[in-house]
Amino acid sequence: MKKLTILFILTVSLLNINAQTRDWANFNDNWKFTKGNPENAQTIDFDDSGWESVAVPHDWAIAGPFNEEERGFTGKLPWKGEGWYRKTFTVSSAISDKIVYMMFDGIMAFPKIYINGKLAGEWDYGYNSFYFDVTEYVKFGEENTIAVYVDTRKHGSRWYPGAGIYRKVQVLITDKVHTEIWGTYVTTPVVTKSYSDMRILTNVNNFTEEQKSITVESIIISPEGIEVVSAQSDKRIKAGGSIEFDHWITVNSPNIWDVDNPVLYSVKTIVKDGDKILDESFTPFGFRTFEFxxxxxxxxxxxxxxxxxxxxxxxxxxxxxxxxxxxxxxxxxxxxxxxxxxxxxxxxxxxxxxxxxxxxxxxxxxxxxxxxxxxxxxxxxxxxxxxxxxxxxxxxxxxxxxxxxxxxxxxxxxxxxxxxxxxxxxxxxxxxxxxxxxxxxxxxxxxxxxxxxxxxxxxxxxxxxxxxxxxxxxxxxxxxxxxxxxxxxxxxxTLSTRGFYELPLPEKKTDFTESLQMSSYDLHAPYxxxxxxxxxxxxxxxxxxxxxxxxxxxxxLGEPTPHFSSRSSYFGIVDLCGIPKDRFYLYQSHWRPEKDMVHILPHWNWDGYEGKNVPVFVYTNGDEAELFLNGKSLGKKSKNPKSEVSTERYRLMWLDVIYEPGELKAVGYKNGRVVGEAIVRTASDPKTIKLTPDRYDINATGDDLSYILVEAFDDEGNICPLADNLVNFKIKGPGEIAGVGNGNPQSHEPFIADYRKLFNGKAMLILKSVKGEPGSIEVSASSDKMKGTKVSIVSR
Missing domain, CATH: 3.20.20.80 (Glycosidases)
Known part of the structure; x- marks a missing residue:
């Protein structure tokens, strides 16, 4: 705790004395946490030495355990209850003439904030950001204690809400004369390629005991960091009051914000008393127009x-x-x-x-x-x-x-x-x-x-x-x-489970079965x-x-329609771990018509279906495709953009494919041009594990992540679409397992663990860096009767 205190003194005192303007300080580290409601936990001298050490954002329920007997509406996790967070901090006496705000981006739920044993504020909506002026509660130059009480018992939800201080916390130090938090309002009434007219409204507070003559300057900063143009004005603000400054500015040849050109400008707002800068803040914005x-x-x-x-x-x-x-x-x-x-x-x-x-x-x-x-x-x-x-x-x-x-x-x-x-x-x-x-x-x-x-x-x-x-x-x-x-x-x-297919195809969208999974033929939906x-x-x-x-x-997590014995939903285009389902490629084929792509489903491991019908669907940006089974053409199918049967417009469907093991291939065409091909093969028993990180380099910030895809392959390099092997993980170096998963809505395995069963051939390990500890991280995976593997991630 002493380390935290010293760092906080340095952060607050140096940044605010030297700059003489506002400073946002990260307040996320070195909290103590306990579930329940111990008596007098808000008091300064309460002994929290036995509590868990945590950093926020923090969700106290995600580690479980799951209540397997509970209906899955809110994820079967223990989020209902009470909890406390505490930490100590020191604010330098050198800035005792400043204002101290505490900003919380979200606490689930009904938080009460105590500073040095006194109630400094409370909030009643767990998803909202809120802040308090805590200056009167802070002892400058002395150790302070903040205690946060959380109570989720009155919160209602149709899915998993989480519990605790689950978003970031910051401390803001400002002069007594300063721009109100969120007090700069930027509008762009006219936007053209040649110029844009801007209006900037800035609300300034005067928390001193005397009237102040204040200058506010609004400076437009380009995406390249260059000061483009500015405006300023002077006003008197009465003691304890606030006033709005209104600036109109024209920017020539603005770089227009768009989804394909997401460029951001910012307004630099300077509050001055004569030549003395009292406050300085930045507000990002973009030039764009829209119309419904x-x-x-x-x-x-x-x-x-x-x-x-x-x-x-x-x-x-x-x-x-x-x-x-x-x-x-x-x-x-x-x-x-x-x-x-x-x-x-x-x-x-x-x-x-x-x-x-x-x-x-x-x-x-x-x-x-x-x-x-x-x-x-x-x-x-x-x-x-x-x-x-x-x-x-x-x-x-x-x-x-x-x-x-x-x-x-x-x-x-x-x-x-x-x-x-x-x-x-x-x-x-x-x-x-x-x-x-x-x-x-x-x-x-x-x-x-x-x-x-x-x-x-x-x-x-x-x-x-x-x-x-x-x-x-x-x-x-x-x-x-x-x-x-x-x-x-x-x-x-649409309801589906990644990698799961069920036959026969449903006659109605609500033809659900007792499998407790949803077929990825993408034909199921609630009524x-x-x-x-x-x-x-x-x-x-x-x-x-x-x-x-x-x-x-x-x-x-939660709302597992229609199978409420599950703990997570079936609605996603992508599964709970971020592994795309087949539906991802249906949307991609329609939403990105310029991207050449072909996707084929289902997998081709149908033991016991030899000689039986296994329908095959193809998603492509092309207008037609040809299907091959073991080199033999099963014919071409074309989309019908005029059909009133929606699946005939956007999918290519072979409904009468007689299964035989081997290779299934689809070749897509657009206006007669080949746009790509997709292949699935019958796999044998799983023999090797493959680890594929989404990022090989992460930052040693303590919250940066690498998502490592875990897959099973046979000896010939074919993915094993039905593998459910248990995989064990080991980490060497400055990294930690932040979580594991496999996309199975029925699974009650813990998310915080060093193992996971594969689900339909795949799982996910989420690796987290250790704050302030750069270096190489070795991740290894092993499983019985399978060849293990390793991968290295660098934390910088």
Whole structure:
């Protein structure tokens, strides 16, 4: 603890005395944690020496154990309960004239923050960012104790929420005269290739006891780091007050932000008293235009833009809900490779790093605040709905409003009382939408609906864009109000298990079996939903639809429809570990028509099916393909873009292939040109393990990751698609196992372990660096009756 204290003194004192401006200090390390609610845990002299040492972000439940007897709605993990976090820190007496803020990006749930035994603040929505001015509670030059109480018992959820301080914590030191947190608001009313007009609103606080004459300068910084243009003005701010500065700036020849050109500028805001700089902050932004049209969909920078979107939950699979920037970046990389260009953060306020990544990587965002307005949003019977709503919407919008990736706000998902106008539903909706518009006027507002029959209540009068989930349920609302564009805010909900295939093919989408897995022929969906091909067809048929957001990009913990003995979902295009399912290639073939690709399914290990029918599907960007079995052509199939049967438009299907072991090959064509081929072969027994890291170089920051794919192969180099061998792992060097998984929704093996069974031939090991310890990390894998292997990762 002394090491932490000294480092914190150095960080705070040096950065703030020398720069004389604001400083954000990382506050994530050296916490103590315990589950339960020990008496007087908030007090200074409480003995926490027996508690667990942790760093945040931290999810106390992900290590398990699983409750195998529990239904899988929220992942079968022990997230319900109470917990405490504590740490000590020192703030230099040299900065006793400063303001000290504590910023939390998310605590699940109902946190109470104590500084030196006194309640400094509390919050009531586990997915929101919040901060407190803790200056009056801090003892400058002395040791301080922070204690955070967490209680998830009142939180409701339809999936795994996680538990604890699961996002980052920061301390902000500022002058008493400073720009308010999230107090710079950048808008670009006019954007052209030759120039852009900007408006920058900056709210400045004066926490001194006297009136101040203050100068605020707004400087535009180019993507290359060059100061482009600036504006400044002077105002008097009364003691204890705040005032807004309004700057209009023209930037010539702006570099336009786009999903294919995600360039960011920033506003450097300087607050001065005469020549003395009191505060300096940076606000990233981008120049871009967008428009939702009633009949022609969505336009980005004047060009028609089809939203090829996915819904993403906040968990990282085996890592749980504790936010990790690299884990999130990897998810987005995989989605980008598939052709995805839009993200809906379902259904809650996301970590700010997700939006930063979307800005930098080129995604547009459907930014959503709540899943229903009940205990899933931490709204209890005692909650003052309107006070809660305005306070949480204020933080949500002010925090996020400068991100160029965000093109629409959503105040919630599937609120039945709102859609049916019960329990003052429309009054609540009007209030929530109004709160959003109070803090941002540049984007439309919506809510995601799922009740087509309740469109008659005209809740659409209160928002700007129709957003509907599944099954063409937008049609009644569209007929009532054709002046609004339509977003398919949740599409598909196709159900599949990676690498699992079941015969015969289902006659109906809801023909589920007792296997407790879902076939990757991609023909299953719940009664309320559809397969992905249907949404492709609907978007193509109706020009007013702006696009879709698939449910979901990745599998997630909880909500294992339709098999609630499982602990994670079947909805993902990619499994819980980040291994693509076959469906990934269906979406890629449609969403990236310029990318030549061919994918074939199923695997070709069907012992006992000799002489029987095993249907074969091919996904390709081509318009036709030819199938070969052991060198013999089984004929060509062509897509039928005019068919009203959606699968005939987007898939190539051989429904009468008689199985024989060997090699199955598909060759794809586009306008007669070969675009590629795909091959699957019958494998023999698994003999070797292969380790394939997604990154061979990581940073020694303590939170950087390498995802290492584990696969089984036979002696001839064929992947073994049914292998379920237990694989053991060993780590040498400055690395740790952050988690393991295999994509099996039925598995109750722990995520934090040094072993994992293969599932349909694959598993994943997630390697984490050790903070401040660079070096070579050797990862080895072994299994009975298989040849082991090693791989080296460098941590720098």
């Amino acid at each position: 049209t009633a009949d022609d969909g969505f336009f980005l920078n004047g060009k028609h833009f089809n939203m090829k979107g996915v819904n993403l939950h906040h968990d990282h699979g085996p890592l749980g809900a504790a936010f990790n920037t690299r884990a999130m970046e990897r998810q987005l990389e995989i989605m980008k490779e598939m052709g995805c260009n839009a993200i809906r953060n379902s259904h809650n306020i996301c970590a700010p790093e997700l939006l930063e990544l979307c800005d930098k990587m080129g995604f547009i965002v459907f930014d959503e605040a709540f899943d229903k307005w009940d205990n899933k949003a931490d709204i209890t019977p005692e909650t003052d709905f309107y006070e809660f709503g305005e306070r949480n919407i204020k933080n949500f919008v002010m925090r996020d409003r400068n991100h160029p990736s965000i093109v629409i706000w959503s105040v919630g998902n599937e609120m039945g009382d709102i859609q049916g106008n019960s329990n003052y539903g429309l009054q609540k909706l009007a209030a929530m939408v109004g709160y959003v518009r109070k803090y941002d006027i540049t984007r439309p507002v919506t809510m995601a609906c799922d009740q087509d029959g309740n469109a008659k209540w005209r809740h659409s009068d209160y928002y700007d864009v129709h957003a509907y989930n599944y099954g063409q349920r937008w049609e009644p609302a569209r007929k009532l109000d054709p002046s609004k564009a339509v977003i398919i805010s949740e599409s598909a909900s 309320w939903a559809e397969i992905g091909d249907d949404d492709f067809m609907w978007v193509e048929n109706d020009s007013y639809i702006t696009g879709e957001f698939v449910w979901t990009g990745f599998d997630y």
